[in-house]
Amino acid sequence: MEPNARPKLWRLARLEFDPVRNRRVLLYPEGAMLLNDTGAEVLALCDGTRTVDDIAAALGAKYHADVSADVSAYLAQLVDRQLVHDAT
Amino acid sequence: MPRDLAAVVERTAPEPAAPHDPGTPRPVGRPTTLLAELTYRCPLHCPYCSNPVDLARSARELSTAEWLQVFSDARRLGVLQLGLSGGEPLVRKDLETLVAHAHGVGLYTTLVTSGLGLTPGRARALREAGIDHVQISFQDAERASAERIAGLASVDKKLAAAALVREMGVAFTVNVVLHRANLDRLSEIIELAASLGADRLELANTQYYGWASLNRDALVPTRAQLAAAESIVDAAVARHRGRMQILYVLPDYYQAYPKPCMGGWGSVYIVVAPDGRALPCQAAWQIDQMTFDNVRDRPLDWIWRESPAFTAFRGDEWMREPCRTCPRKTIDFGGCRCQAAQLTGDARAADPVCVKSPARHLVDEALAVAAEPRPAAAPPQYTYRVVTPPPPPPPPLVGRVDGRGASGDGA
Numbered sequence: 001m002e003p004n005a006r007p008k009l010w011r012l013a014r015l016e017f018d019p020v021r022n023r024r025v026l027l028y029p030e031g032a033m034l035l036n037d038t039g040a041e042v043l044a045l046c047d048g049t050r051t052v053d054d055i056a057a058a059l060g061a062k063y064h065a066d067v068s069a070d071v072s073a074y075l076a077q078l079v080d081r082q083l084v085h086d087a088t
Numbered sequence: 089m090p091r092d093l094a095a096v097v098e099r100t101a102p103e104p105a106a107p108h109d110p111g112t113p114r115p116v117g118r119p120t121t122l123l124a125e126l127t128y129r130c131p132l133h134c135p136y137c138s139n140p141v142d143l144a145r146s147a148r149e150l151s152t153a154e155w156l157q158v159f160s161d162a163r164r165l166g167v168l169q170l171g172l173s174g175g176e177p178l179v180r181k182d183l184e185t186l187v188a189h190a191h192g193v194g195l196y197t198t199l200v201t202s203g204l205g206l207t208p209g210r211a212r213a214l215r216e217a218g219i220d221h222v223q224i225s226f227q228d229a230e231r232a233s234a235e236r237i238a239g240l241a242s243v244d245k246k247l248a249a250a251a252l253v254r255e256m257g258v259a260f261t262v263n264v265v266l267h268r269a270n271l272d273r274l275s276e277i278i279e280l281a282a283s284l285g286a287d288r289l290e291l292a293n294t295q296y297y298g299w300a301s302l303n304r305d306a307l308v309p310t311r312a313q314l315a316a317a318e319s320i321v322d323a324a325v326a327r328h329r330g331r332m333q334i335l336y337v338l339p340d341y342y343q344a345y346p347k348p349c350m351g352g353w354g355s356v357y358i359v360v361a362p363d364g365r366a367l368p369c370q371a372a373w374q375i376d377q378m379t380f381d382n383v384r385d386r387p388l389d390w391i392w393r394e395s396p397a398f399t400a401f402r403g404d405e406w407m408r409e410p411c412r413t414c415p416r417k418t419i420d421f422g423g424c425r426c427q428a429a430q431l432t433g434d435a436r437a438a439d440p441v442c443v444k445s446p447a448r449h450l451v452d453e454a455l456a457v458a459a460e461p462r463p464a465a466a467p468p469q470y471t472y473r474v475v476t477p478p479p480p481p482p483p484p485l486v487g488r489v490d491g492r493g494a495s496g497d498g499a
Contacts, residue, residue: 012259027196032168
């Protein structure tokens, strides 16, 4: 996904915490994706106003690392599955 | 009902397997999806229904209290997605109560319906109960054909139901089972779904279980129909991207390798039939010599982890050649056990769809029948799904009498 794109979660998908697995999950019609902590943090920031760069900067600051390539590749997968789109 | 909820499994990310010490029993994963077949009663008579063909013999339906317990047990076991199906689930007068409980325990809940029986009052009540997603089946884009397939004048009621679901504002899927009699109108079917405002369109080629097995020769499409369908779907996916998602379930008879059925037997999916029997797949009832434990007699947790039916084909130790040494066994898990049993009489055989199966000729023979010329004007001759209504459910139970498990999930 391009650095200046503004990723937004699909209107019909929602992030939830699953107490059974003790991890966050993305639920949507006929699907459930089990998320790791980083994935969940990225998705929680996909509000259609932040850019990919903003999200990468926020996570990079937290983990003291350059995560822009990882964030971009992760979002590209979700765009491919139509769970995230570019709101710009 | 159509068998397309199996698609849930294919798009559910598998859970990472825990490290396994050889020589110890393999740990059992958690299910993600429960398909609750609330009833076999249905106003439609679709000739491709995957329900059992001896519907009149099915025993009494689970009560409200029994279903609530199943939903709580399923969530505690790890289920995230609940499909409420049938038959026609709206026939159950307690549907709103079931949805409210499912919502309360945290299940993402889908109603899979014909649309018949959805009134403005019930739509409002289901919305308030917390339904997440409604799927309405359509049989064709052309009225006469649609009603011939359904065996009932039903199009106006379906259109009215679609409008109600749009007003509800929940996720809305149109699902269409594809076969010989409607594939030639695939473009019109896609435009119908778009005009109804569907968020998703599931186009599922018929799979030949239950009534569809009886009607196979009338349903199997031609190779030319499928070739045309694929390019229509490809173009439509691109055209509707961002507005309507389109899912196309491939016709497995025309593939070289089998489908990864249920994401692996006993891996992520549980079906509970109207009478309470728990099955690893909604067509598993047709496997001879397999017995299914009932949620009335056994806890769901035990059924999932230990029952003979759920453990029968879990993992790959049950496999024979050509599956046992096949590099694809981790991709398709040997294909569909129900199809293997149905066509070869042996549920451990490779799915006969597979080109490596010695029984592939059984599938090719069905395709050869489909390739024979037929009079264009002749309407399809179907054996329609019929059911004698079972006796009414017993009065609701108060609490549980066997004391299994705490009921701490609320609602």
